Amino acid sequence: MIHATDPLAVVIFVALVAATLVLSARLGRSAKSAGGYFAAHGQIGWFVNGVAFAGDYLSAASFLGICGMIAFFGYDGFLYSIGYLAGWIVALFVVAEPVKRLGKYTFADALDARFGSRGIRIAAATSTLVVSVFYLIPQMVGAGALVKPLLGVPHWAGVLMVGGTVTFIVTTAGMVSTTWVQFVKGGLLVVFCTVLVGLILGRGLDVPLDAVGRGIPGTTVTLSVRPDGTRLVDGEPLAADRQLDTELRKRFGTGFGSVASLPDGATGPTGSLGPIAFLETFSRSEITTWRKSDSVEADGTKVTTFTAVATPGDSLLLPGGSPTFKGIRADETVKRLDFLSLMLALFLGTASLPHILIRYYTVPDARSARKSTVVGIATIGLFYVLTLYLGLGAMTSGALDPTDSNMAAPLLARSFSPTLFAAISAIAFTTVLGTVSGLLMAGAGAVAHDLLANAFGVARDDRSQVRWGRVAAVGLGCGAMVLGILFERMNVTFLVGWAFNIAASANLPSLVGVLFWKGTTKAGVVAASLVGLVSSLAWVLSSAETIEKVYGFPAAEAAELAWVPFTQPGLVTIPLGFVTLGVVSWWTRARATARPLRAGARNDEAMPRRDSRVD
Amino acid sequence: MPDPHAPDADRRVAPRDLALFAVYCLAYGGFMAVAAFRLDWLARPVVGGVNLAVAWGVGLIALAIVLAAAALVGGRGAKP
Numbered sequence: 001m002i003h004a005t006d007p008l009a010v011v012i013f014v015a016l017v018a019a020t021l022v023l024s025a026r027l028g029r030s031a032k033s034a035g036g037y038f039a040a041h042g043q044i045g046w047f048v049n050g051v052a053f054a055g056d057y058l059s060a061a062s063f064l065g066i067c068g069m070i071a072f073f074g075y076d077g078f079l080y081s082i083g084y085l086a087g088w089i090v091a092l093f094v095v096a097e098p099v100k101r102l103g104k105y106t107f108a109d110a111l112d113a114r115f116g117s118r119g120i121r122i123a124a125a126t127s128t129l130v131v132s133v134f135y136l137i138p139q140m141v142g143a144g145a146l147v148k149p150l151l152g153v154p155h156w157a158g159v160l161m162v163g164g165t166v167t168f169i170v171t172t173a174g175m176v177s178t179t180w181v182q183f184v185k186g187g188l189l190v191v192f193c194t195v196l197v198g199l200i201l202g203r204g205l206d207v208p209l210d211a212v213g214r215g216i217p218g219t220t221v222t223l224s225v226r227p228d229g230t231r232l233v234d235g236e237p238l239a240a241d242r243q244l245d246t247e248l249r250k251r252f253g254t255g256f257g258s259v260a261s262l263p264d265g266a267t268g269p270t271g272s273l274g275p276i277a278f279l280e281t282f283s284r285s286e287i288t289t290w291r292k293s294d295s296v297e298a299d300g301t302k303v304t305t306f307t308a309v310a311t312p313g314d315s316l317l318l319p320g321g322s323p324t325f326k327g328i329r330a331d332e333t334v335k336r337l338d339f340l341s342l343m344l345a346l347f348l349g350t351a352s353l354p355h356i357l358i359r360y361y362t363v364p365d366a367r368s369a370r371k372s373t374v375v376g377i378a379t380i381g382l383f384y385v386l387t388l389y390l391g392l393g394a395m396t397s398g399a400l401d402p403t404d405s406n407m408a409a410p411l412l413a414r415s416f417s418p419t420l421f422a423a424i425s426a427i428a429f430t431t432v433l434g435t436v437s438g439l440l441m442a443g444a445g446a447v448a449h450d451l452l453a454n455a456f457g458v459a460r461d462d463r464s465q466v467r468w469g470r471v472a473a474v475g476l477g478c479g480a481m482v483l484g485i486l487f488e489r490m491n492v493t494f495l496v497g498w499a500f501n502i503a504a505s506a507n508l509p510s511l512v513g514v515l516f517w518k519g520t521t522k523a524g525v526v527a528a529s530l531v532g533l534v535s536s537l538a539w540v541l542s543s544a545e546t547i548e549k550v551y552g553f554p555a556a557e558a559a560e561l562a563w564v565p566f567t568q569p570g571l572v573t574i575p576l577g578f579v580t581l582g583v584v585s586w587w588t589r590a591r592a593t594a595r596p597l598r599a600g601a602r603n604d605e606a607m608p609r610r611d612s613r614v615d
Numbered sequence: 616m617p618d619p620h621a622p623d624a625d626r627r628v629a630p631r632d633l634a635l636f637a638v639y640c641l642a643y644g645g646f647m648a649v650a651a652f653r654l655d656w657l658a659r660p661v662v663g664g665v666n667l668a669v670a671w672g673v674g675l676i677a678l679a680i681v682l683a684a685a686a687l688v689g690g691r692g693a694k695p
Contacts, residue, residue, distance in 0.1 A: 075668060079650075082672050086643050089679055092686060093636040280664030318658055318668050319650045328651055336651040343647045370686065377683040381676045388673070 009150045009422035016426050017165055020181055020433060027173035027180065034465040037174035038105035038445050039361040046368040048183050050375020053359055055182030057084075057350075057376070058189055058383055059135070059435040060142025060406075061496040063428055066384075067412075068405030070391020071257065072289075074316030076325045077391055080497075081384035083343050087350025087500075088380065092373045095351045098515045100360040100369040106445040107354040107507065108454075109361075111514055111529075115522040118455045120510075123529035125450035127506040128354040130533060132443045132476070133483070134499035135355070136436065140484025141495075143432040145406040150425045159484040162432055167477030169433065170440040171470045175362055178437040185434035188427045190379055193386045196409075196424065199416050200393035201278055204270035205285060208258050208398060219308040221290075223403070227300040257400035260286040260310040275389070282392055283314040289395075290402055306402050316395075338566035342497055345570030349500030352507035355435075355442035436480065440473045447472035498540050501570045506533035509577030513585065521592075524585030532577030539569035635682045642678055646671050 031037040044052070062084065069077030103110035108124035140159050147158030169177050224232040231238040262270065263284035270281055290306040297303060315321065319339075320329035327335015350356060360369045394400060394412040401407045410428060414421035448469035452458040459468040487495075509528045513520035540546060545567040548558035649656050650668075657668035 075672075078669075078672055082643075082646070082675050085676050085679055086639070089636060089639045089643075089682065092683055093632045276663040276665055279669055283660075283664065283666060314658065314666060317666055318654065320654065328654060340647055340651055347643060374683040374687055378680050381680045384676055385673055388669070 008419060009425050012422045012426040013147075013150055013429060016430060020165065020430070021168060023180060024169045024172045024177040027176045031172070031174040031176045032463075032466065034105065034449070034462045034469075036176060037466045037469055038441070038449060039358075040175040040179050042362060042364055044179055044362040046363055046371040047375055048179065049359060049363050049368070049372035051186045051379055052179050052182040052362075053186070053356070053372060053376030054190065054379035054383065055184070055186030055431075055434040056356060056359060056438040057380055057435075058186065058431060059496065060139050060146070060428070060432050062383070062387070063189065063431050064142050064145065064406040064409060065138070065496070066387045067390045067394060067409035068407070069322060070387065071394035071400060071408035071412075072405045073322035074392075074395070075319050076322035078388050079319060079325065079343070080346065081387050083346025084350065085377070085381050085384050086347045088373065088377045090348060091351040091356065092370065092377065095357070095511060095515065096360060096369045096373045097366040099357055099511075100363070100366045102515075103357075103361060105358065105361060105449050106442070107357045107511075108446065108450040110357070111507075111510055111525060112454075114514060114520075115525070117522040117526070119526040120522055120529070121450045121455040123526045123533075124507075124510075125446040125455070127502070127529055127533045128446040128450070129443055130537065131352075131354060131499050131503045131506070132439045132446075133479070134495060134502060135353070136439050136476075136480040137483045137487050138495040139432050139436045139439070140480050141487050142406060143429070143436075144484055144488060145404065146410070146425060146428050146432065149407060149410065150422075150429070155488050156485045159481050162429070162436070163477050163481035163484065166433055166436040166440060167474055169437050170444065170473040170477070174444075174466075174469065175358075175441055178434075178441050179359075179362055181430070181437055182434040185427070185430035186379060189431055190383050190386075192423060192427050193383060193390060196413060196416075196420065197386050197389040197393070199420075200389055200412075201275065202272045203416075204273045204278070205259050205262060205281055205396055206269035207260070207262055207267055221306045223304045223306070224297075225302045225304075256288075256290055256306070256398070256402045257395050258288045258398045259396050260288045278389065278392075279317070282396075283317050285313045286310045287313050287316060287395060289316070292402065304403070316392075334565050337571060338568050341566065341568035341571035342501075344574065345497065345501040345504050345568060348504040348508050348570070348574060352503040352511065353499070354446070354503070354507070355438040358442055358445060359438070440476050440480075443476040444469040444473040447476075497568065501540065501568055501573070502533065502536045504570055505536035505573035505577050506530075508532075508574065509581045512578075513581045517585075519585050519589060520581065521585045521588045523588040524581045527584040528577045528581035531580040532573055535576055536569045536573040539564050539573060540567070543567040543569075632686060635686060639678060639682055642675055646675060 031040075033041075035041050062080075066077045066080050069080070071077075099107075099110045102113040106124075107128055108121050111124045112120040140163060143162035144155035144158040147153060147161055148155055151158070151161075153161075169181060222232075222234050223238075224235075226232070263281060273281060287310070289309050289311045291309050293305050293307070295303045295305075320326055325339055328339050359372075363369050363372055390409055390412065394408040397412045397415040399411040399415040401411055410421055410425045413424035448459055448465045448471075452468050453460050453465050459465050506529050509532060510525045513528065514525060542563035543566070544555075544558045544562035547553050547561050548555050551558075553561060649671075657666060657671070659667050661667045661670045
């Protein structure tokens, strides 16, 4: 849905883009060598790196997706906040320091440190590219969703603008500019979200006086979209430049999302509330939520009907309110396994994300790696607590766009002031820039350093690696733009869940084996990476949710066509990766031990070696 | 290039870190198990009228920050 353009938002947006591009152009001089381009010379301070971790990690899924999910369904969005942060404990205590000690530019450096194996390089680079692409799609979709209301341009134009800017950042100054963009973005995001939560608590909760706002059960609003694109609200035409929530505010005095009744029959505003009092009051209130149903008429008109439902606040503060997690409120074991599988993947996936792991190479030593992780955890943790208030604040703001959950946070800001909307939208834009630039860097390193230089011996010298890294960044940037346009209608949080599952399945077993088990062999690493990657990817692509949302089958038919019992693969494919690592390593070592060595011959499986690696 | 034959000490996780990690795993795993199999427990009000789901969820985030801070005090990462 096209939203009205705010001139101030445009000014802030353009200023931010200009500042980012100038910064990248200036820093480009310090990224001529591979060390500068891929790892910022390893000279980033731990505090800057820690905040940059937050800038890298707090993606469009975190900001737009989680806030939107909480605003639409309550607690379920917060489950993602919990899982995303928990993953950093694995990163801190298990992989941070060893990865820093063993690697140089890419995730594959650490994985391949003991073996010098082309197979490991190819497997690690492939998984890096697959995970990065799955992570890139929701970022680019989020980019289009953000720029659309900000500049009044269509989704595809927003994706191209963001993609073009990020590609410029990465190709000019690589990890140097990426780090500073992420640092600025991480800092701004947390500061402005704190301000926004302060405003939410200051405003408290209130009951609008009109029928829609009160959410009298059964109140309906119908949005029809004719084949020629004409939109109608309850049968009356809606101007092309007007959004649904604005129309509702004009007709009824409020938009979607409001308090239906306050505790003890109170009718007036509560006034400012403390953080705990806000949650307590919310839980004892009734909130107007809107149940959505879709249908298609004979002439092809798509009709969406929103029906007001007064939902108890305490119900919204429990898991299981969203379509994703509703199974845990039902007595369905398979749905519960799906929930556990996703939470396991979020826990184990963070420490396996290539674009996060490469940030350990931008600090001077292992001590700095740990300190920057701690700063990252504090920054990210604070932000995730804020998401609960942002989501619940949006849910009761009367400013929701019922057709686009990703816009909940920016529209919440607009319910306070257009200036705040402009600022939050611009910061959300930097959110996309920061994360996408990290992903492009991870992908560029995988192509230039792992595949071309180390696996195929094409770009072996320093300058060639930088040159190919830039070419790869441009290629990945273009691919991301195309995917961002194709996947416009996808829920961004859902796709990031896939990326975590695939990363945890493909990367974590191998990484843990290489770091902590002497019995690991290179065949075991390659097998575990490939089995984890292929099995998790196949699982995701053959699940009912994918068949319905990506392939476009009706839900009932998708459930019948699905090859796997639940959507999230981690519960099966992560252990499968570990089992593969163990079995193949044991088998190859047993074979190597049994095979008599000829004098002077090397035993590749039993003896780690260094061979043709390119530094 | 980092040394691929780095001493085992470079790869090993300190026992203290493992203990902190285990504490968090228990807290996180417990929350997941209760959410999946005893959802009614999470509905109980515990702190100032806030239910266990919110308190445990926010508590997990706070615990991560506390453990991260603890990891800097006396941990391997604190040594130069």
